[in-house]
Amino acid sequence: MTETTPAVAGGLLVPYQRLATSGARAVLPVTVDGALHLAVPQMALDLPGQPAHMNGGDSDTDLLLFRWRDGRFEQGGRLPLPGGEDVLAFAIGEDRFLATAGIRTGRGPYDLNTQAVIYRRAGGAWEPFQSIPAFAAKQWHHFTFDGRHFLALAQGVTLDGIAARHPRQSCILEWDGARFVEFQTLEGGWGYNWEFFELEGQRFLAYADHTSPSRLYRWADGAFVPVQDFANLSGRAFRFFEADGGAWLAFANIAGDSVLHRWDGRRFEPHHSLGGPGGREFELIHTGSGLYLVRICFIQGSPAAPKTDLMSQIHRWDGDGFVLAGEFPTFGGTDAAAFEADGQRFLAVSNSLTPDIRFRQDTVIYRLAL
Numbered sequence: 001m002t003e004t005t006p007a008v009a010g011g012l013l014v015p016y017q018r019l020a021t022s023g024a025r026a027v028l029p030v031t032v033d034g035a036l037h038l039a040v041p042q043m044a045l046d047l048p049g050q051p052a053h054m055n056g057g058d059s060d061t062d063l064l065l066f067r068w069r070d071g072r073f074e075q076g077g078r079l080p081l082p083g084g085e086d087v088l089a090f091a092i093g094e095d096r097f098l099a100t101a102g103i104r105t106g107r108g109p110y111d112l113n114t115q116a117v118i119y120r121r122a123g124g125a126w127e128p129f130q131s132i133p134a135f136a137a138k139q140w141h142h143f144t145f146d147g148r149h150f151l152a153l154a155q156g157v158t159l160d161g162i163a164a165r166h167p168r169q170s171c172i173l174e175w176d177g178a179r180f181v182e183f184q185t186l187e188g189g190w191g192y193n194w195e196f197f198e199l200e201g202q203r204f205l206a207y208a209d210h211t212s213p214s215r216l217y218r219w220a221d222g223a224f225v226p227v228q229d230f231a232n233l234s235g236r237a238f239r240f241f242e243a244d245g246g247a248w249l250a251f252a253n254i255a256g257d258s259v260l261h262r263w264d265g266r267r268f269e270p271h272h273s274l275g276g277p278g279g280r281e282f283e284l285i286h287t288g289s290g291l292y293l294v295r296i297c298f299i300q301g302s303p304a305a306p307k308t309d310l311m312s313q314i315h316r317w318d319g320d321g322f323v324l325a326g327e328f329p330t331f332g333g334t335d336a337a338a339f340e341a342d343g344q345r346f347l348a349v350s351n352s353l354t355p356d357i358r359f360r361q362d363t364v365i366y367r368l369a370l
Contacts, residue, residue, distance in 0.1 A: 010326025012325060018364055024361070025352060028088070036067070036341055042062065042359075052357040062078040079119065088151075096121040102134075114137055117131050117132075133166035135156055136168075139193050149175035152172045153170060154208070156190050157190050169185050172186070172205075188207060193281075204216055206238035208252070231253050239284055246263065247263035249268045254299075258276075260274055274315060278310050280335075281335050281336065289370055308353040313326070334352050
């Protein structure tokens, strides 16, 4: 792929590079020892002779680490991450960490009781630091306030015949000065995503869940307490921002509309739709020329017969909401992340499924022409 490939999304995205990935579930730009890297967890590899199914394949996979060199990403290493769903970079003092999450191990039958491994940078390498027993782990989120550091882990499934030997509910861990320890367990049964933010002197944590309410929590009396529900089922992601004197919260629901909500001083009220079923993840992009919201779409239909070739969107802020600026193709799209390199802006987009429901699908790097 070169920049002679036609632009998409109304000319806002110029295809720049393809990365060979399989079942990619996230993209994380991270600077390590002064060099830009892109970390890509992979959920599964295709198994020859196995019927196509989005929950099949070989889940004994690796986290791929690509390094930016001479204007391109090149393979730069890997870490074991079976059933890879997420990777998170954060720092505590001078220490740098990578937290990884995988949904399962095995090639069928699968085991959803996994270890969510946290790595620490030491001696120019990532070394295992702490393992958290997890069950169908999907996403980490790091946040801090008052000198305290927290890690939230979204996890769990509610399927008949799937036994949990590890803790099955989504939870929040806190740094005790030497390691992360359990702080609070939430009621969610099939966790997906988090968003922490501060607003009007209050601290909030938004939590998206597939089979339990996607819920907004507020910090009160030393714990997070529920204050608002957004949907009872099919929640995937939240994204908070402030613009033009207002506070806003975008919510993605894979089975219904993604909706932008506005803070009215007490709660977030629906403002307008961001698109129909399929929404899985957001990326917010601030530029000198404006504010943009990317909505990544995963599938429509059931896991037994999913439609994976969908159009994802870029929305442009117009002062009182978002207007559609363009669309671009994704294939089981899972994540997007904006980054800068060599004086230019880029957008990495992870794709996880081909139209015929196979896992070997490229992650795409676009140059942003905003």
